[in-house]
């Protein structure tokens with residue numbers, strides 16, 4: 001009898017202990033989960049060469065696993081897929097986010113419209129118009145150019161209603177931003193050619209500290225996945241482990257695998273590995289996030305050149321996206337010039353246009369680099385990155 005009582009007590013203690021252990025294990029924070037390294041291919045709604053085309057729809061089926069070309073790697077489990085988000089379609093994003101933009105830009109549009117619809121456009125008014133444009137970060141050259149065009153056209157046209165002034169200004173601003181520039185992102189997979197197997201497109205994201213590179217890389221992965229692409233991320237910011245964690249968190253949300261190195265590892269080797277992994281996984285695009293660097297630090301700028309060169313040993317780098325914080329205005333132009341000398345920039349991403357930025361910076365930076373603005377950041381939300389559309393942008397300025 002005594003033995004039985006002791007046995008029951010021991011069993012009860014063991015049960016309590018097991019329950020406590022289980023409770024503690026559940027309470028522990030889970031590390032950022034990596035999606036599997038096997039290709040998790042989102043079905044292609046339409047094979048768009050660019051994030052700008054806006055091809056995917058909300059009805060798109062959730063991502064499914066495809067036959068793996070790399071058999072050694074594990075297949076995704078049901079739980080992995082259940083947690084993957086389906087990002088918002090990119091079509092019409094700039095129109096949807098228009099109110100964010102106009103918050104700080106309205107003053108520019110409204111001010112110009114008021115001035116332009118005055119009965120008498122004398123020299124003083126034209127000067128005021130030019131000053132307004134310069135104050136909106138358009139740059140002295142483009143502001144003068146625009147004023148000349150407007151002067152010529154108003155001379156012919158005579159007096160204008162506000163609506164006529166709006167049409168005139170809209171046409172000239174759109175022309176200045178240049179709708180003919182190719183803003184498509186070169187992110188489509190390269191077909192097999194000249195004895196080389198098919199390989200992913202590679203895009204690098206560069207810029208000074210805190211402009212929004214990692215956020216943009218994460219949001220861009222979502223843009224591409226929304227448009228039916230598959231993506232691998234490369235965390236080539238190895239200064240801080242937190243930078244790789246930040247990128248990996250973005251990737252994990254949409255099922256994009258992140259290649260990362262140890263803290264302090266050579267960023268060029270991480271970029272190289274990311275492209276290699278992207279190719280092995282058969283994805284469409286490899287997006288490489290780089291560390292923020294001051295354009296005045298020669299050593300860091302040289303390092304950036306090396307990252308690109310080494311990544312190119314594995315495949316061509318198709319896009320080098322320079323991320324500029326639009327709120328820094330004309331200072332951004334100086335950065336742009338130096339970055340363009342080190343790595344050929346193929347597109348500009350203007351972030352934080354939802355803040356106090358002035359819209360004219362779009363024109364100024366394009367003129368400075370001769371490179372189009374391809375994407376704009378309009379908030380901190382995951383889908384607050386929009387393909388840039390000159391007409392929707394000007395409409396937002398003038399609404």
Ligand SMILES: Nc1nc2c(ncn2[C@@H]2O[C@H](COP(=O)(O)OP(=O)(O)OP(=O)(O)O)[C@@H](O)[C@H]2O)c(=O)[nH]1
Pocket residue numbers: 207208209210211212213214215216237243290291292293351352353354355376377378379380384
């Ligand atoms: N309002 C607003 N905030 C943004 C936008 N893009 C990025 N941010 C914020 O800017 C801050 C810096 O973003 P990161 O992506 O970490 O910048 P980074 O360039 O990677 O920074 P470093 O790696 O340290 O050089 C974060 O708080 C972002 O949420 C945007 O379009 N609008």
Ligand SMILES: [Mg+2]
Pocket residue numbers: 213214215237243290291292
């Ligand atoms: Mg970063």
